[in-house]
Amino acid sequence: MDKNKEFHTVRGYQLLDQNNRLLTSAMEDYLEMIYRNFLTEKYMRINMLSEMLNVKPSSATKMVQKLTQLGFVKYEKYGIIFLTDQGRELGEFLLNRHNIIEKFLEMIGINDDLLVETELIEHNISSNTLENIKILNEFFERTPEINKRFKEFKNSYLNK
Ligand code: CO
Secondary structure (H helix, E strand, O other): OOHHHHHHHHHHHHHHHOOOOOOOHHHHHHHHHHHHHHHHHOOEEHHHHHHHHOOOHHHHHHHHHHHHHOOOEEEEHHHEEEEOHHHHHHHHHHHHHHHHHHHHHHHOOOOOOHHHHHHHHHOOOOHHHHHHHHHHHHHHHHOHHHHHHHHHHHHHHHOO
């Protein structure tokens, strides 16, 4: 992914976030899931969404209506959901944020419940902390010898 664009998206959401949070955690989960699907299918159906998120179709419909009011999705007849430009931009940010946190947790050696751990963190992290974690991820990626030293240090620490 284009790095400048990634950072632009992070800042874009920060702007939206200045006066209180725009979306609840649940709304963020919905939008992230719709965006994941958008990358492969270009659209989503209510019943697919409710299955993927393990919720009732009626709950999914309610949430999608809220996201429609906020201008992130277009909900058309036959249960088909499309993302607006704004929805695509925020969805990209949410997926990106998820991936940054997941990569970080993997890097420090979290293997169990990686997805659950990521979900616990992702909704509450500030854009500034996220950006700094992203930099740390890149630092470790670009300096594998330091990554290796960290792993050795951790092993010896745990076996003290
Ligand atoms: Co997520």
